[in-house]
Amino acid sequence: MNLTTRQYDDIKRQIKNITKGEYPDLLDDFTQEVLLIFLENPRASELMVSGEYKWYIIRIALNQFRSSTSTFYYKYKKHKNIELTENIDMEEENYDYEKDEAIELIMNGLDQMYKSFNDRHRYEAIIILLYYSTGESYTKLGKTLEVDRTTISKTFKRGIENLKEYYIQKDIEIPSTISKAIIDSKILKEIQTPKEEDKRAIYEKWIRDNQAIFFNHSMRTPENNKMVYEIFNYFNGTNEKPKGCGACIAQKYHYFQKLYF
Numbered sequence: 001m002n003l004t005t006r007q008y009d010d011i012k013r014q015i016k017n018i019t020k021g022e023y024p025d026l027l028d029d030f031t032q033e034v035l036l037i038f039l040e041n042p043r044a045s046e047l048m049v050s051g052e053y054k055w056y057i058i059r060i061a062l063n064q065f066r067s068s069t070s071t072f073y074y075k076y077k078k079h080k081n082i083e084l085t086e087n088i089d090m091e092e093e094n095y096d097y098e099k100d101e102a103i104e105l106i107m108n109g110l111d112q113m114y115k116s117f118n119d120r121h122r123y124e125a126i127i128i129l130l131y132y133s134t135g136e137s138y139t140k141l142g143k144t145l146e147v148d149r150t151t152i153s154k155t156f157k158r159g160i161e162n163l164k165e166y167y168i169q170k171d172i173e174i175p176s177t178i179s180k181a182i183i184d185s186k187i188l189k190e191i192q193t194p195k196e197e198d199k200r201a202i203y204e205k206w207i208r209d210n211q212a213i214f215f216n217h218s219m220r221t222p223e224n225n226k227m228v229y230e231i232f233n234y235f236n237g238t239n240e241k242p243k244g245c246g247a248c249i250a251q252k253y254h255y256f257q258k259l260y261f
């Protein structure tokens with residue numbers, strides 16, 4: 001298996017997150033141990049080609065780091081004189097590894113998404129983090145950011161899809177305890193509340209995501225009309241409201257049709 005320097009550094013960073021910074025002097029040894037175990041998997045080459053290798057490597061790292069019977073424990077941790085008490089043993093037995101692993105993967109994915117060079121993905125990560133940390137309400141978050149709840153909802157859902165597709169690379173169920181993990185996370189402390197240019201990006205995304213309504217008047221709903229007026233007012237510094245004037249409403253759609261399509 002030939003890993004690029006970037007792939008190796010990315011794996012090492014994720015493994016460091018799993019260890020939560022414990023035993024920094026063992027990080028390189030632990031990373032190598034995990035990779036050696038992965039190489040023993042008959043599907044290693046196939047997983048590298050498909051890009052699914054990260055999932056397997058993270059799972060191996062989680063199991064190796066937590067288990068008191070793992071190769072890593074006997075080779076390295078045991079020599080650090082770590083004593084496992086009865087209480088810890090009981091916690092290990094009752095621990096929901098799958099849920100914890102899902103949270104680790106999601107948090108790592110959100111961290112990568114937030115630090116991405118893709119501005120849209122970065123903004124979606126901010127919306128996901130704020131949504132889960134402010135009561136899981138589109139309406140509440142929309143009021144905080146002064147953005148329509150429908151736009152927040154669509155951005156959030158699209159963000160979750162992109163998180164799974166590009167940063168987790170697996171369709172994973174979001175654990176109910178993710179809110180606490182996000183509130184306690186370092187990422188949340190780093191994020192900035194979206195600026196005005198971010199708000200414009202959200203509006204532009206809504207326009208492109210709903211392209212069909214700008215060409216087919218039969219698809220337009222009162223909610224669509226309200227949103228189009230909201231965006232028009234934002235772009236032009238006006239305060240118009242949708243009324244019964246069909247020609248006026250059509251004019252607003254035509255304005256964006258010419259501007260974007």
